[in-house]
Amino acid sequence: MQYLNVSLLEEVLKEFPDYDYYFFDEVQKIKGFESWLRTHYDIQSHKKFIISGSNISLFAPSLATILTGRNITFEIFPFSYLEIKEEKIGNFQEYLLYGGFPEVVLEKDVEKKKRLLLQYFNDILLRDIFERYSIVATQQFKALAQYILSNTGLKISPNKLAKELGINPRSAENYLSYLIDAYLIFEVPFFSYSAKTKYTAGRASKYYTLDNGLTTVLSQRVNEGHLFEALVAQKLRKDEKEQLYYWADKNEVDFIFNNKAINVVSSQKIPEREYKGLTELKEKKKHIKELILITKEKVISNDFIHIPIENFLKK
Numbered sequence: 523m524q525y526l527n528v529s530l531l532e533e534v535l536k537e538f539p540d541y542d543y544y545f546f547d548e549v550q551k552i553k554g555f556e557s558w559l560r561t562h563y564d565i566q567s568h569k570k571f572i573i574s575g576s577n578i579s580l581f582a583p584s585l586a587t588i589l590t591g592r593n594i595t596f597e598i599f600p601f602s603y604l605e606i607k608e609e610k611i612g613n614f615q616e617y618l619l620y621g622g623f624p625e626v627v628l629e630k631d632v633e634k635k636k637r638l639l640l641q642y643f644n645d646i647l648l649r650d651i652f653e654r655y656s657i658v659a660t661q662q663f664k665a666l667a668q669y670i671l672s673n674t675g676l677k678i679s680p681n682k683l684a685k686e687l688g689i690n691p692r693s694a695e696n697y698l699s700y701l702i703d704a705y706l707i708f709e710v711p712f713f714s715y716s717a718k719t720k721y722t723a724g725r726a727s728k729y730y731t732l733d734n735g736l737t738t739v740l741s742q743r744v745n746e747g748h749l750f751e752a753l754v755a756q757k758l759r760k761d762e763k764e765q766l767y768y769w770a771d772k773n774e775v776d777f778i779f780n781n782k783a784i785n786v787v788s789s790q791k792i793p794e795r796e797y798k799g800l801t802e803l804k805e806k807k808k809h810i811k812e813l814i815l816i817t818k819e820k821v822i823s824n825d826f827i828h829i830p831i832e833n834f835l836k837k
Contacts, residue, residue: 528558530552531546531555541569542568542569543569543570543571544569545572546573547573547575548574548575548576549573555573559588563592564592574598599732600732601622601623601624602622602760603753603836605622606622611627612627617753618750618753619735619744620635620639620735621735621736622733622735623735626638643667643671643706646704647664647704650703650704651701662693666683666687666698670683670707671707671737672741672742674751675751676728678726681694682726707729707731707732708755710728710729710730710767710768711725711765712726712768713767713769713807728768730752730755730759731756732756733756750786750831751776753831757834757835758777758779761837764780766779767779771802771806772798773795773802775800775803778803781809782810783800784816785800788818789818790818796815813825814826814829817831
């Protein structure tokens with residue numbers, strides 16, 4: 523691919539010199555594009571460049587360093603449930619199982635949906651992780667990726683993960699960070715007022731996939747309760763600017779952000795532990811003001827805010 527160099531970008535500017543906006547997709551394939559962008563932006567600041575491409579490549583340290591103060595980043599996610607409902611291109615059960623990747627949503631054949639999702643998974647590993655980080659132990663990495671993605675919401679530490687999969691703890695920690703950088707998963711750490719407690723080595727975090735479809739195709743057995751919880755995690759990850767946390771003592775709280783605490787219940791009957799976890803947290807963490815239960819159906823309660831999952835996802 524010798525022709526992929528900055529001279530191509532120069533040709534675009536020469537061909538369309540009077541334009542104020544230029545759109546470049548997969549620009550990370552052109553070596554030195556970061557410096558080229560900075561030079562032209564500094565010379566002609568009225569011109570704006572909109573670039574898109576691989577998740578990891580566009581968040582590379584080199585790009586951030588060269589374009590500091592000159593760029594605004596927008597994260598683009600798969601379709602939300604609100605978008606799917608507004609366009610009338612899917613229903614809740616399909617979204618729960620197969621997620622929001624556009625081509626997957628529009629494909630009506632279930633087996634083709636699954637093939638597309640597996641292809642996405644393999645392509646992301648190869649293009650965004652194996653090649654970028656020069657991964658030699660590709661099968662080892664793939665086994666870890668499948669384990670984490672098929673167990674969305676799994677609470678585990680890098681040390682325990684390493685022991686379960688028979689790999690080096692440092693490798694497990696690095697592999698998790700690569701999956702996060704590639705937008706395959708995101709981390710929900712334990713909540714504590716103490717930064718030392720929060721990030722203590724060996725402390726378990728929860729890891730969720732950014733799209734349920736990947737969990738479905740990589741799982742031997744689909745757990746709809748886990749997928750249900752993951753939908754809430756994904757919505758909060760996309761919408762909220764604050765870091766998400768979980769909390770656990772005698773009981774557990776699925777998500778904490780700002781002054782809100784959320785538990786997610788997929789069963790028709792709400793177990794008592796779900797209420798106890800929220801109440802226990804509020805007693806111990808005085809900044810918590812709102813106790814929220816996200817459920818399948820509408821429930822009436824004076825002490826807790828109950829939100830049906832579809833209403834929550836359509837906000």
